[in-house]
Every structure is written in C-alpha cells, then in structure tokens.
Amino acid sequence: MTNRTRTPQHPIGSGFGHSSTAAEVLEGIDLTGKLAIVTGGYSGIGREAVRALVGAGAQVIVPARRPETAREELAGIDGVEVDELDLADLASVEAFADRFLATGRGIDLVITNAGVMAAPETRVGPGWELQFATNHLGHFALVNRLWPAIVKGGSSRVVALSSSGHKRSGIRWDDVQFEHGYDKWEAYGQAKTANALFALQLDTLGAEEGVRAFSVHPGGILTPLQRHLPREEMMALGWVDADGNLLVSGFKSPEQGAATEVWAATSPSLDGLGGVFCEDCDIAGPAGETAVSPASGVADHATDPEEAARLWALSAELTGVDAFAARD
Secondary structure, eight states: OOOOOOOOSSOOOOSOOTTOOHHHHTTTOOOTTOEEEEETTTSHHHHHHHHHHHHTTOEEEEEESSHHHHHHHTTTOSSEEEEEOOTTOHHHHHHHHHHHHTTTOOOSEEEEOOOOOSOOSOEETTTEEHHIIIIIIHHHHHHHHTHHHHHHHSSOEEEEEOOGGGGGOOOOTTOTTOOSOOOHHHHHHHHHHHHHHHHHHHHHHHGGGTOEEEEEEOOOOOSGGGGGSOHHHHHHTTSBOTTSOBOOTTOOOHHHHTHHHHHHHHOGGGTTOOSOEEETTEEOOBTTSOSSOTTOSBOGGGSOHHHHHHHHHHHHHHHSOOTTGGGO
C-alpha cells in the first residue's frame, strides 16, 4: 500500500454551513453522466439528496426494501431507477449487486443513507443485532460487492451516513451483537461509530484506486428515522411538545439535512481528501474542540485507524465479503 498523508480532522472553510441545503451545495456542479446509488433514497433526507443529485444532472439508483413504496415516493423525480434491496438480508444484498454488475455500468457516487435508529431488540440473519446489521454490515457487504463498478467509475466517492449518536458508544468488542443486555441507544451509537470507521478504512484501502470515502453527521432532523420513538420519548428528550411541534431550534429541514452528504459526495474542495467525518457541510473538528455546540465534533473512537482496521476484519469475517482480501 502506498503511504499517504491522512486528511486532517479539521474544518476547511467550505463556505457552507448548518443552514445550507442540498441544492445550494450543488449549485454550479454538473453531474451529467454521473451515476449515483443512494440507499434509503425514498424517504426523509435520502429523498432530498436524490432530488438534488437529479437536479444537478445525475442518474440515481435507489435500492429499497419496499420498492413499490419507493416508486410512489419518488414519482415525479426524473432520472431515478428503483430496485429491491433489504440491507438486513445478505442474500438480498448479493442479488442486488449481481443485478447491477451485470449491467456493466460504473458507479460515481455511493451514499449509504438508509438506516434504523433506536429500534427495539431485533435479531436478523444469524442472530445479528438489527441496527449493526442494517446500518453497517449490510452497507459493508453492498459496497464490497459493488467494488468493481465503483472503481470503474473513476475518482468515485462513497459517503457513509453516521450521526452525532456515535458518541454514545464505540465498538463493543466483547459483545458486538448485544447478546448480554440490549440498550437501543448504545446499539445505535455503536452502529454509527461503525459507519464512521467503515469510511475511514475504505478510504485507506480504496484511495490507491482513486476512490475516496467520507462519513457524515447530517444534523438533527425529524424524519421517518424516528419511527421507533413514541412521542412521549421525544418529549422526554426535549425534541417536541405534546402536539408534536418542534422545540429544538437547531433541528434542520430535510433539505438542509441532505446537504452534508451531498456536499461530501460532490464538492471539489474535497478532491484529494478522504477518510474524515463531516458535519454542517465541512470537515468536523474533534469533539470538545468545536465551539458550535456540545453535540458538534467527532469522538476519537470514531477516527481511530486501528479500530477501523479491526472492524473491517470483523465485518469481512461476518459477511464473507472483502473486495481487498487478495491484495494484502
């Protein structure tokens, strides 16, 4: 592997910020002829990301667990293809990847936007915890299976959706699948840390072939991601009142929430950079060193290259997929 300097985990002064929208960060960027894959691209910020990418000229594929619902939600947005994909089912991931690879097309952008949050304890596959399986392992297998097409795109980017929730938990190496006591928020935190570490290691492995990867905290947005949270719990968290009205001024609209993932996927200011955690349309600073808010910044455990390499090895073992296995 060629030695290279790691991209510093510090803001670069992008010119955008908390209130920027996906359409604004794409202004002046021509994506004509580019192909993007956006998981979860038919709901919440995913749909707004798809809308903005199509508006800039990209062709977008939206893999969906409920393809008919996805087609209904994306009706009226031209330049979108929908296919079936259940991230919690590795056979479904393999089938989708095989169908796509058979088309011979290259991929320019991958945004792993789909996810679940604070779900009740659920087991999938061989007994895996749902949030780790869906948010991380499914996307890990998907990107690795699509790797030939991603490399074919030339200078492609992969953007993994993380969250400030990563601060709730690092990787629980002694009990990754929460077999000994389940906590929905710690499980969510571990999955979001996994998303950041995945992007870090993918960038380390893929940069040599022209592929760069980033992780993103989109901000606080009320979307269907909160479907597992009863209103009473959101009230207790101070997010909404008894009528469901927002109480937190820092929450973003879906158009603003989609901005950072779209920025990370397309911004020329990130050319030659990668492996970093982004928020508010810029590279984030380390947690505790950012004055914007206590929620800002990225924890050390989500930017640790040794943790990233260890997680990659575990993920490859669990899924049976590793696009880089023969290159060690």
